[in-house]
Amino acid sequence: MGKASVEKLNLLGIQEPVDLLFHLPYRYEDKTRITPIERAMAFQHVLIEGVISKSYVTQGRRPVLVVEVVDDSGVMQLKFFNFYYSQKLKMKPDLTIRAYGEMRYDLHGKSIIHPEFELSPKTKLAETLTPIYPKTEGLNQSTLQKATAQTVAWLQQGHFDLDELLPAEWLEEQDLPDLKEAITTVHAPPADADVTALMGQTHPAQQRLKIEELLAHYLAMHQLKTQAQSQQAPPLQVVENDICSLRQRLSFELTNAQKRVVSEIHQDMAREVPMQRLVQGDVGSGKTVVAALAIQVALSQGKQAVMMAPTEILAEQHFLGLQPLFKSHTVSYLTGSIKGKKRESVLAEIAGDGDVIIGTHALFQDDVQYRDLALVVIDEQHRFGVHQRLALKSKGAEGQIMPHQLIMTATPIPRTLAQIAYANLDLSVIDELPPGRKTINTVLLTNDKMPQLAERIRNALSSGEQAYWVCTLIEESEHLRAKAAEDTHAELQSWFPELSIGLVHGRLKADEKNQIMAEFKAGKTQLLVATTVIEVGVDVPNATLMVIDNAERLGLSQLHQLRGRVGRGDRQSHCVLMYQAPLSENAQTRLQTMRNSNDGFEIARQDLKLRGPGEILGTRQKGALAFRLADPENDAHLFDLAKRLAARMLKSHPELCPSLTDRWHKKGQELAKV
Ligand code: ADP
Ligand code: MG
Secondary structure, three states: HHHHHHHHHHOOOOOOOHHHHHHOOOEEEEEOOOOHHHOOOOOOEEEEEEEEEEEEOOOOOOOEEEEEEEEEOOEEEEOOOOOHHHHHOOOOOOOOEEEEEEEEOOOEEEEOOOOEEEEOOOOOOOOOOOEOOOOOOOHHHHHHHHHHHHHHHHHHHHOOOOOOOOOOOHHHHHOOOHHHHHHHHOOOOOOOOHHHHHHHOHHHHHHHHHHHHHHHHHHHHHHHHHHHHEOOOOHHHHHHHHHHHHHHOOOOOOOOOHHHHHHHHHHHHHOOOEEEEEEEOOOOOOOOHHHHHHHHHHHHHEEEEEEOOOHHHHHHHHHHHHHHHHOOEEEEEOOOOOOOHHHHHHHHHHHHOOOOEEEEEHHOOOOOOOOEEEEEEOHHHOOOOOHHHHHHHHHHHHHHHHEEEEEEOOOOOOOHHHHHHHHOOEEEEEEEOOOOOOOOOEEEEOOOOHHHHHHHHHHHHHHHEEEEEEOOOOOOOOHHHHHHHHOOOOOOOOOOOOOEEEEOOOOOOOOHHHHHHHHHHOOOOOOOOOOOHHOOOOOOOOOOEEEEEHHHHHOOHHHHHHHHHOOOOOOOEEEEEEEEEOOHHHHHHHHHHHOOOHHHHHHHHHHHHHHHHHHHHHOOOOOOOOOOOOOOOOOHHHHHHHHHHHHHHHHHOOHHHHHHHHOOOHHHHHHHHH
C-alpha cells in the first residue's frame, strides 16, 4: 500500500493488519451470476447482460442518457444523469453490455440508474461475493478490498493469528464458527457459501461476529456501571413538605408520567451511589418541572444543584422560569457572555451561598468552584459533547464523592435502542403530554404558494396570535445563514408593513438574542424570523403558527424539535412545511412522516429506518456507539442473547472480558464518556 493510503487507514484507527480484519464489510455485491432481466426484482442489486437496442439523450432541462438493453427475457433501461458525450458515442446498438446496479421501476419499466458497466465484456464473472466496506476518509473501495484480501491470505498462511475469545463450548452450543473462520468468511466468502444468508446478514459467520461485538458492548457498559456504582454520592433524603410546597407554587397539576419519573429520581437521589438517569420526554412533555423537583431535593439538604443548557437562549429561559419557583434561595446565572466584574461576583456566589446555578457550558470552566455540588442536571444532552458532560460531572467530585446526574433529552430514540446505547444509564420516559394540548396541524406547501400563505399569516397575527418563520438555509458559515435570515426578514417586513417582526440568528450577541426573545415572549413582536437557533427548548405558548421554509433540507428529528416550539398553549397550532418541488424520495418520506405524526417516538422510529442507528447515535452523540455489524432493528434477538452471554462470561470467564472489550472498542475509551 502507498504511504498515503496507510495514513488514511491510520486515521480510521487501523494500525496493524489485524485491525483491518475488524473493519467489516457492511454489504456484498453479487457479481457471480447474470440475472435474466425478467427475473430482476425492484430494489435488488443485479448483474445483467444484453444487447444495446438503442441509446439516446432525452430533451429537457436536464438531459439523460438512456441506453436500452435487451436480453432473451426482457428489456431494461440504463440511465445516466451525468455523462460525457463520448460515453454516448460508445453506446452503439448491437454491442453487448454488462451492467450492475439497483433495479427500479419507473414510467418506462425496469431501469438502473448509473449502473457500473462493461461494454463487450471480457472479464470472467466473479467467483465469490464482493465485500463492500464502509467508505472512509477518501480511501477507495478497491484499495480496501485489496488490502483486506491480502491480510486474509496472511491469516490463512499463518503469518499471524487471531485470539479466540469466545469459550469453545458456547460456539458448539450455538453452532457458530470460530473467529478465524468467521473473519475469513465475511471478507472472502468461499464460492460455496450461502449467498442469500450473507447478503441478508444472517450467515453464521456474521451472527458470530455480531454476538461478539454486542457482547463486548455489554461488557463495556457493565464496566462503566460498576465504576459508577463504586463511586459515592451524598444520599439526599426527600423532604416531603418542601416538595409539596414547590408543587403548590406551580400553576398546574403534574401528569402521571411526570409523577412517576419524579419518584424514580427521588429514589435514586436517596441512595449513596450517584444517580445516572436519562429522562426522555417528547418536546413539551414538561421536563423542566421534573428537573425543578429534583433540584428541590438538593436544596432541602443545603446543597447546590446545577442546571446546564446547550444555548444561552435556553439557559436564560430556565433562569427566568426557575427563579420564581426558588424565591427563598439564591439562583445564580452564568454563561460565556458574562464577563469581568459581573463574572467575578457570580463566581463568588457559586463558591459561596449560591444554591441553584443555571447556565451554559461556562459552568465548568476551570475557575468555577462549587461550594457543595450534589446534583447536575443536563438539559437537551444531545447538544453537548461528551467530554463537556464529563467535565461538569467531575466538577463536583471530591475524591470518590460524585454529584448525582440527571440527563434530559427531547430527542427520543426508540426504547430498545436507548437501552442498548445507554445501557449504563437508568432510563425514565415521560410518555404523556400535559392535558389539553391539541395536536399540531401540519401542512406541506410548495414554495410557489407563498402568497396564499401570506394571507393566512396576516389573519392569524391580526387576531393576536404569534408566529415563527424559520429559515433553514444550510450554509457553511453562520455569517451566510444570518444573511439569509436578514433577507427573509426584510422581505416579510415589506409584505406585512403593519406588523412588528423580530429577527434572531446565531451572529447576534447573547444579550441581543435574549432581548429579541424577551420581546417576542412579551408579545411585542408578532412574528419572529429565526435560523434554527430556536430549535431547542424555546417556550412561547402564545405562538401558534410556524413556517419552516425549505423544510426538505432538515432531518426528521430537527423538524420535530422545531415544530415543538408551537402547540404549547391551549389554542390550535399549525405548522407549515414549505418545500421546493420535486422532492427526493427520502425527503418526501420525511415530510409525510411529519404531516402524519406528532409523536416524537414514532418519528424517531421512522428516522431510525431512514438513517440507521449508526448515523443517529454517531452524529448526535459523538463517541457513543455505532455498531459495525449489529443492527438494533433486525438483530433484536441477538441483543438479548448477547446480554445473557455477557452475564455468563462475567461469571465463568472474567479473564476474557477485558480483551474482548479492547478488541471492539479500541478507540472505545470514548464509550466511557456516555
Ligand atoms: P420540555 O419537556 O419540552 O422541556 P417544558 O418543560 O418546557 O417542556 O414544558 C412545556 C410547557 O408545559 C411549559 O409551559 C410548562 O410550564 C408546561 N407544563 C409542564 N408540565 C405541565 C403539566 N403537568 N400541566 C400543564 N402544563 C405543564
Ligand atoms: Mg426543555
